[in-house]
Each structure stands twice: as C-alpha cells, then as structure tokens.
Amino acid sequence: VSRLGPIAPDASYRALMERLRPILRLAKEKGAHIQIDMEDYSLKDLTFDIFRRIGEDPEFKDYPNLGIVLQAYLRSAEEDARKLIEWAKGRGTPVKVRLVKGAYWDYETVHARLEGWPVPVWERKYESDASYERVTRLFLENHDAVRLAVASHNIRSIAHAMALSEAMGLPPRSVEFQVLYGMATPLRRALVDMGQRVRVYTPYGELIPGMAYLVRRLLENTSNQSFLRQGFAEGESPEKLLRNPAAVAGEAQDRTRQAAEAAAEAPAGAAGGAPAVTGSPDALDGSAVSVISPVAPHVQEALARDPLAYGGWGSGPEFGLPPYRNEPHTDFSIAENREKMHAAFEKVRGELGRRYPLLIGDERVETEGEIASENPSKPDEIIGYTARALPEHAERAVAAAKAAFDEWRGTPVERRVEILRNAARIMRERRFELAALITLENGKPWREADGDVTEAIDFIEWYSRSALRLGKPTRMAGLTGEINHYMYEPRGVAAIIAPWNFPLAILTGMSSAALVAGNPVVLKPAEQTPVIAYKLAEIYREAGVPAGAVNYLPGYGQEAGAPLVASPDVAIIAFTGSQAVGLHILREAAVVRPGQRHIKQVITEMGGKNAIIIDDDADLDEAVAGVLHSAFGYAGQKCSAASRIIVLKNIYDAFMERLVEATKSLIIGPSWEPETYVSPVIEREAQERIMRYIELGHKEGKPVLVQEPPERAKALGGYYVPLAIFEDVPRDATIAREEIFGPVLSVMRAKDFDEALDIANDSDYKLTGGIFSRSPARIERARKEFLVGNFYINRKITGSLVGRQPFGGLGLSGTGFQAGGPDYVKQFVQTRVITENTLRRGFADDMAQS
Structure with missing residues (x-):
C-alpha cells in the first residue's frame, strides 16, 4: 500500500487484499481480532476506504472482530468519526475503534509546511485533548455501532471516558482502556482495581524496530507538554492537570483576540500599519506568548486579494511582491485532485493529433517536414505534429528576436515581471492540463508531471524577484562630487536549447530567466517533447510577451540547434542535455564569426553519475x-x-x-x-x-x-x-x-x-x-x-x-551558476558602470542624489 498509496486507491485495495485475505480468514477461523493501524495523514482516507471495503466484503461482513485506529490530533477526527459511525450502522455488525491522540505530530506539521499544504493536525496540545474528548463522546453515544478502546495515558482523558460511560448508563466494562507495557504502571493498576477492562500492548517483532517504537513513545511521554511528565515528574497540581481542555482553548482564544485588538489600537510600527499577532504553541494551562511582527498596509491588502501568494519564507515583501514560496505540489490523497487529473486526461486526449506551426515573430510558419510526437507508453498514440525547423527558419527566428530586442529591453523591469508572473498565473490555472500533457508526451508518472509544472511556476516567481533586485542601479562608494552607478543590462538574443526530461520546467526556467532580464528568446525544445513547448510559447504570448520576444522553433539538433549556436546574432546560449553535446556547443560558441561583436555567454548543465x-x-x-x-x-x-x-x-x-x-x-x-x-x-x-x-x-x-x-x-x-x-x-x-x-x-x-x-x-x-x-x-x-x-x-x-x-x-557536469539560485539571472545580463562628475565650479549638487 505504501508503494501505491492514495493516488491509486483501487489498485492499492486489490494489491493489499491479495496478502490480507488469508490473514483475515485465519483470524476469523481462530476468533482473533484484526486491528487496522493508522500511520501518516496522507494514508488516512485510503486506510479508511480499505477498512470499509473489508467490512463490506461478503466474507467478512458479519465478522465482529474488526477494528481501526482513529487519531484525535487530526483536524478531521470528528468528521472521520461521524462517517465511521454512519458506515458501521449500515454494516449492521459493530466495529472496534482504538482512539489515540496521534504519534507523528512533528512529521505531519513539518511535512505539511515544507509542501505548502494546510497543517492537518491540531497545533496545540489542549486542542488535541479537546478533540479526543469530543470524539470519545461521539463513539459512546453510538455504542451500538462502535466499541471504543481508549488508548491514552492521560488521566483526564481516561476519567472523561469513564464518567461519560457511567452517565450514559452503558454496561460495565463497555470501554476498553489500553496502556503501553512498561509505562504508567500505577495507572494500569488503578484501572484494574476499579474493575475496568484493561489491555496492555507492546511491540512484537525485530528488536531494532521495536526499540525505535518504544523510544518514540518514551519521547512523547516525556515531552514538555506530556501529561505523564507534568503529573509524575514535575508534580503539577491535579487541578491544573485535570482542567477541561475546551475551557483552556476558550481562554487562549480570548487572549489572542484581546492582543489583536490592542495591537490594532496601537500606533503604526516603523514598517507602517498595525502589527500582526501570532501565538506560539501554548502550555498546558493555555498561557501563550504573543509574537508581534509589523505588516505594511499594502501587504495586508495584497494578502486579502491573493492569499495563496503569501507564506513560506523570505525577508519580507520585495518591490511590492510577496515573499517567495514554492508552489505546492498537488496532494493526490484528495479525491477531488484525482478527479481533476482524470478530467485533464480526457481534455488532452481530445486534442491529440493536432498540428502546431513554428512561431517566428508574429508569423505562424508551416513547413514541409514535420515532427510526430509519440506517447512513450503507447507509441502509436500521436500527441501532435509540429512543424520542423530548418537552418533558414533558425535564421529568421534569430532575426525576429533581434528586431524585438530594443523594445523588450526598454520595457521596465517591473512590467516584464508583471508579464512573466501572468504566465505563472496561467500555469496555475491550467496545471492539471499541463501535467496530463506531460504525462502523455513525456511519459512522466502523475507526481513527476505535477512537479514539472510546479517547478516551472517556481522558476518564474524566483527569477522575477531576482530581476527586480538587479533592475535597480547600485550606487557605489557614495562620495560627494561624483555619482557611480553599477547596473545590470540585458545581453541580447538568447537561444534556449532544452531537454526532454523536464520539458516544461527546464524550458521555462532558462527562458524565463532570459526574458525577465530583458532578453528575447528563441525556444528550441527537444524533438521528443515539442507540444508542451508550444503550450509554453502560447502561455508567454497570452501573458503579454511581445511576439518577437518569444519564438518557437521545434526541430532536430543539426537542423535547428546548430544554426542557433553558430549565429553571430545570438548573445546567450542556455543548454541542458548530454555532456557530448554541451562540450560541442562550448567549442562552437567560442568561435567569433563574421559580423559578431560579442563573446557568447554559454550556460550548460550536462548530466551526472x-x-x-x-x-x-x-x-x-x-x-x-x-x-x-x-x-x-x-x-x-x-x-x-x-x-x-x-x-x-x-x-x-x-x-x-x-x-x-x-x-x-x-x-x-x-x-x-x-x-x-x-x-x-x-x-x-x-x-x-x-x-x-x-x-x-x-x-x-x-x-x-x-x-x-x-x-x-x-x-x-x-x-x-x-x-x-x-x-x-x-x-x-x-x-x-x-x-x-x-x-x-x-x-x-x-x-x-x-x-x-x-x-x-x-x-x-x-x-x-x-x-x-x-x-x-x-x-x-x-x-x-x-x-x-x-x-x-x-x-x-x-x-x-x-x-x-x-x-x-x-x-x-556543467558551467555557470546553479538554476533556481540567487545568482542564476546574472548570467543573462552584463554589467555597466556609469560615472558622473557632479562638481560644478566648486559646488557639488549630488548630496541628495543616489
């Protein structure tokens, strides 16, 4: 299941049942209990789905000894509990639920933040405790369908379950209490003495994995907010330990609201606007430490307009843009996203076999020859046919780019950034369609294709910020009497020679760096993946890049790539591919040809072992x-x-x-x-x-x-x-x-x-x-x-x-600065220094200039 995962629930179920069915049959024969454990959040829905399918299987529908784990620290715990109760009632045979707090809080929190996804767990201990009690009540209220096992060492959680069970008039020993062998021994003895049903559990199997499990439990039970640590090691008062977590949550919310109101009434900070208040994870008593950070009004307004643009990391808004963050990958554990991907395949397959011309300046150029793009998984499925560029087409494309250079380089960098980020926006809107096309034309599995699209978006967003930093002249020295400006300026026509293995990401990365820096480009995609490259050229033009600044030139290496490398009007060559071809390009680019008045800048990435x-x-x-x-x-x-x-x-x-x-x-x-x-x-x-x-x-x-x-x-x-x-x-x-x-x-x-x-x-x-x-x-x-x-x-x-x-x-493995880094765009510009003497007959007039 872990190898298949939620991206393929049906295949996961089939693969699992091949191995699980004999175990279930043996358990049924022996009258043994089978408990389906719950691991990380990404497998939650799949695990519930498999459990329900097992419970509905005619062979096991009436078997009462089936159980599943539910994690109360998940924000979805109550919703999951209600769905489970409804299903169990429909099944007709009760199931057992082992209710735990959850053991992977650090992983779930860190993983979600790294991916840019919503954090799926409650982020404060009292919130998890309150969730545990709410779910306990739900299950006890539906005792006819669900048999509850309370797996906790928290005395408040245990007492809450006992009190509820008694108040509801449930039969004695209706609730099972589970404790880990070697921990909370006095608690276990007390429960037994009170006549409760207690199960002691311990890991079974190989020594090292078992030790790892016990160490993880030990770390949980000795953490700062652990009930066991505070109760037994730190001597916290019973009144504080046994407080209602819902009341603690309410008090914390009141404090946060009061702090926010006070901050809103305070004078604006140095950065302008009212400070924002965020709370740190609370202690057991709900006390919080507020962190005040100034947020400028224009940032707050932008956040209201486009909340997805904010988050992640960065020192703060740069030139009116939000801090950079990576575009989140698609979470295919969500059924809606899987449905969108399937719909995208239908849409892309409805467009297979179309013809795509060269794009040279504002012309759509058809050619006698063509390139047929195959589906590597099924080669008789043709993705599309593109025109086939020859040397004369390469010459025309370079000429069109050269003619567009002055206009594009003269476009303010802020406008170029706006246009490029429009392209990123279009990619976000069409991400499933683009990923589906990559999957069919390039042969990438779902997640790899999705990553190709998100990386393309990331390149545009990252390089846009880099260009804004480089677009402002830097005053050197700052001495009175002269002004020295250090400036970055575009180089000229850029030939973008891209590989097939990242047909959108790398082509976008190299071309967006060139474009945002003010250089017109000729896109020469790999002949294996020309259709997705055409879609990129379309997106650029739709976003506002002038026709001549983006030219699309699909073709074979010797017919289209080589003429670009040799052209005296090409100033930049950005190449990703094999070492042999990369070294050949470096040799050819070193030759200064008639009419060439510059040394070509060559950026290569050439593989690894x-x-x-x-x-x-x-x-x-x-x-x-x-x-x-x-x-x-x-x-x-x-x-x-x-x-x-x-x-x-x-x-x-x-x-x-x-x-x-x-x-x-x-x-x-x-x-x-x-x-x-x-x-x-x-x-x-x-x-x-x-x-x-x-x-x-x-x-x-x-x-x-x-x-x-x-x-x-x-x-x-x-x-x-x-x-x-x-x-x-x-x-x-x-x-x-x-x-x-x-x-x-x-x-x-x-x-x-x-x-x-x-x-x-x-x-x-x-x-x-x-x-x-x-x-x-x-x-x-x-x-x-x-x-x-x-x-x-x-x-x-x-x-x-x-x-x-x-x-x-x-x-x-290559030349130049690393892609996606702080220096990459510098390879697409050249530097100039302008010095002005500001001393006029003994007087300096540059005191306020910069």
Whole structure:
C-alpha cells in the first residue's frame, strides 16, 4: 500500500487484499481480532476506504472482530468519526475503534509546511485533548455501532471516558482502556482495581524496530507538554492537570483576540500599519506568548486579494511582491485532485493529433517536414505534429528576436515581471492540463508531471524577484562630487536549447530567466517533447510577451540547434542535455564569426553519475526509500538520479536484502495509470541503449535483480525497460562510469568510510550526491570532502526545489551558476558602470542624489 498509496486507491485495495485475505480468514477461523493501524495523514482516507471495503466484503461482513485506529490530533477526527459511525450502522455488525491522540505530530506539521499544504493536525496540545474528548463522546453515544478502546495515558482523558460511560448508563466494562507495557504502571493498576477492562500492548517483532517504537513513545511521554511528565515528574497540581481542555482553548482564544485588538489600537510600527499577532504553541494551562511582527498596509491588502501568494519564507515583501514560496505540489490523497487529473486526461486526449506551426515573430510558419510526437507508453498514440525547423527558419527566428530586442529591453523591469508572473498565473490555472500533457508526451508518472509544472511556476516567481533586485542601479562608494552607478543590462538574443526530461520546467526556467532580464528568446525544445513547448510559447504570448520576444522553433539538433549556436546574432546560449553535446556547443560558441561583436555567454548543465554512500550506522528504512526514489523515480531519467550506491561492508548484506525486496514492489506501467512508479523511457533509441548497458552489467557485475516489465505493459508497445541492480561492480566498470539515464543501479562495497568517499569522488561528473548516516563526524566530513554541486544528507538526491536547493554541478557536469539560485539571472545580463562628475565650479549638487 505504501508503494501505491492514495493516488491509486483501487489498485492499492486489490494489491493489499491479495496478502490480507488469508490473514483475515485465519483470524476469523481462530476468533482473533484484526486491528487496522493508522500511520501518516496522507494514508488516512485510503486506510479508511480499505477498512470499509473489508467490512463490506461478503466474507467478512458479519465478522465482529474488526477494528481501526482513529487519531484525535487530526483536524478531521470528528468528521472521520461521524462517517465511521454512519458506515458501521449500515454494516449492521459493530466495529472496534482504538482512539489515540496521534504519534507523528512533528512529521505531519513539518511535512505539511515544507509542501505548502494546510497543517492537518491540531497545533496545540489542549486542542488535541479537546478533540479526543469530543470524539470519545461521539463513539459512546453510538455504542451500538462502535466499541471504543481508549488508548491514552492521560488521566483526564481516561476519567472523561469513564464518567461519560457511567452517565450514559452503558454496561460495565463497555470501554476498553489500553496502556503501553512498561509505562504508567500505577495507572494500569488503578484501572484494574476499579474493575475496568484493561489491555496492555507492546511491540512484537525485530528488536531494532521495536526499540525505535518504544523510544518514540518514551519521547512523547516525556515531552514538555506530556501529561505523564507534568503529573509524575514535575508534580503539577491535579487541578491544573485535570482542567477541561475546551475551557483552556476558550481562554487562549480570548487572549489572542484581546492582543489583536490592542495591537490594532496601537500606533503604526516603523514598517507602517498595525502589527500582526501570532501565538506560539501554548502550555498546558493555555498561557501563550504573543509574537508581534509589523505588516505594511499594502501587504495586508495584497494578502486579502491573493492569499495563496503569501507564506513560506523570505525577508519580507520585495518591490511590492510577496515573499517567495514554492508552489505546492498537488496532494493526490484528495479525491477531488484525482478527479481533476482524470478530467485533464480526457481534455488532452481530445486534442491529440493536432498540428502546431513554428512561431517566428508574429508569423505562424508551416513547413514541409514535420515532427510526430509519440506517447512513450503507447507509441502509436500521436500527441501532435509540429512543424520542423530548418537552418533558414533558425535564421529568421534569430532575426525576429533581434528586431524585438530594443523594445523588450526598454520595457521596465517591473512590467516584464508583471508579464512573466501572468504566465505563472496561467500555469496555475491550467496545471492539471499541463501535467496530463506531460504525462502523455513525456511519459512522466502523475507526481513527476505535477512537479514539472510546479517547478516551472517556481522558476518564474524566483527569477522575477531576482530581476527586480538587479533592475535597480547600485550606487557605489557614495562620495560627494561624483555619482557611480553599477547596473545590470540585458545581453541580447538568447537561444534556449532544452531537454526532454523536464520539458516544461527546464524550458521555462532558462527562458524565463532570459526574458525577465530583458532578453528575447528563441525556444528550441527537444524533438521528443515539442507540444508542451508550444503550450509554453502560447502561455508567454497570452501573458503579454511581445511576439518577437518569444519564438518557437521545434526541430532536430543539426537542423535547428546548430544554426542557433553558430549565429553571430545570438548573445546567450542556455543548454541542458548530454555532456557530448554541451562540450560541442562550448567549442562552437567560442568561435567569433563574421559580423559578431560579442563573446557568447554559454550556460550548460550536462548530466551526472551520482553516488549515495550508505554508512554502517544508517537508518536502513530511510536509506532504502531514498535510494528507490533517487534511482528509479521516472525510470532514472534525471541528471540528478542515483546510479552508484556505495555501501560500507558491515551493513552491506542487510542493505542489499532490503533494497532488492523493496525494488520488487515498484510498479512498471504506462504513465497515465496513477499506480505507475516506473514509466517507460523516452524513445526506442534510449530503450535499446539501456538494454545494452544491462547486458554489459551482466559481465561487469553480479545481477541481483533484473525485473522485467509486465506483459500488459509490453503489449502497449511502449519503450519499457527492466529495473536492474548489479552488485560488486568495480569502480572502473563502464556501468559505474558512464551516464546511462535509465533504471540501472551499480552497487559497490567499501571497506571503510575513506574508501567510500574515494569511490564517490572518482567520477568526471560532480552533480549530485548523498549520504545516509547517523554519525555527526562522518556527515561533517562528507560535507567537506564529497565534492558535488548538490549534496544531500539523509534524504533522496533528486527533487531539488527552486529557492531551496539551487541546482547545478561541478566538474564536467556543467558551467555557470546553479538554476533556481540567487545568482542564476546574472548570467543573462552584463554589467555597466556609469560615472558622473557632479562638481560644478566648486559646488557639488549630488548630496541628495543616489
């Protein structure tokens, strides 16, 4: 289920029931109880859905020993409880509900904020306690349908359940109380002495996971706000411990309201406007510490108009814009979002087979030749046909861009930013349609395609702010008698030569940086993904970019790309692709051709052969998950993907056993199916090349897994390849040195950490890398000695986010500043200094100038 997840509820249920049905049958035969646990919030709706399907299955519909866990710290707990009660009544056979507070508060809070999603849990302890009591009442009021188990060490929560049960006249021992073995022993004894039904639970299984579980419980029960800590260790008074959490919540709300009213009446702060008040997490008694932060009136007005534009991080509003934040990914655990994606597929499929011309200036140019864009999952499905640019078309496109240069560079930077952010707005409005098109044309699974769209939006928003910073002249020195201005100005025509693997994100990133800096662009997309590139050109023009400032030139490398590189009127070349092509571009761009009066600025990103070190004290669960994402997400077709795994010898066997078993769970299939994790590769040439590397891997290493695509996928005729893991691969093996760009993983054994670092650094590429370790000393050493552009610690090495992990490599992985970073736009401008002597016959008139 964790491999499928809520993005594919039907497939998840089918896969789970294959394994669960024998267990359920045996439990029914033995009269045993089966409890479905609840983990993180993203799986909540799926877990409830599976539980209901099990309970409605004719084989188990009348079985009374089925139960599920409900977490009271979720904001949705009451709604979930009501739905569960209604369903249980319809089923006719009672179910058991184990009511807990919830064990993953830190994870849920941090994860939601990192994703830009609403926090799903109550953020103050008294709110969770109050929720627990409300849900307890709901279940006890519906005792005929739900049998309640109170799993808590909080005396107030336990007493509340006991008192309610007695007041409602329920039979004795109607409520079960559950306590963890080894904790709250006096509480357990007291409950037994009072005649209550008590169940003691403890983890069962392997030692290390069990210890981890107990440590987590121990941390919860000894945290600052824990009832056990405050009651037994800190001697808090019973009156304070047993206060009604609903009353505590009410008092906290009153204090917050009073503070806000007082702040509104206070004089405006230095930044203008009334201060905003935010509360910190409250203590058990509800006392709060208010934090006052000044917010300017225009920010408050903008927030009211566009609340989604605010949030995240940043020092404050910049030039009238809100602080930057990443565009949130789509949460596919929400059914409405899945429905929108399905509807988007229908819309995109209704437009398949259309023809798309070149866009040169304000002309729509048809050509004799064409490019047919295939669906990699099903090549006989043609996404669209585009015109095929030849050298003469490239020359015309450059001429159109050159003619538009003066007007576009003269457009105030604020207006350019407004236009580009209009494009970002259009992308937000069409994000599902764009993602569906990427899925079909490029072969990306749902989440990867959605991430492509959000990254494109992020690039525009980030570079817009960068351009505003660069657009204002900087006064140097500030001495009386002269004015020195340091300025950034556009360079000229930019040729944007983009790859197919991020067909919208990278094309948008390179082109938006050029455009917002004042340079007209010629978009030369990869021939494998020209239709999504046409949609981008349309969006730019719809947003307000003049026709000549955006030209669309689909074509093959030698026919369209090479003439752009060679053109004397091209000032900037931004390229992402293979090392061979990138180095060729650098050589060609260095040649000064007749009529050329500038040195071309070349920005390249040229791939990687990325390694992850698995230290001998690594958390293997985290390490295996990180390697799976890094190596096999999008079939390994990312320049950041992991292709070398270096494992210390002491943990090697345990890691390999888990890695192989976890990889077997990955689903290979067509990109449009939500359960697909590994989609096909981009084209037949890539498929054949990867198969040759797999064949070579059998000679250079030991194959531990070659997982073939299922027959139903092969029947579609798509470009599917096996998942391949080879172990004991020598560091000088071809599969360990060359970029494969596919789901092929080389695993190497290191005798110690020194050798692991040495192997990791022994590569011409230096793009991404990572380590899984719990040793602060080794992590610190890897920070200094593992020399790559993007180094990740205890997480996957793919999925960099604009403004958070600027992306780009060292060595032969590329040139220039990292994309999505503070310096990237500087590559699309040139600097000038203007000095004016302001001394006039002994008098200086620049005292107030800047």
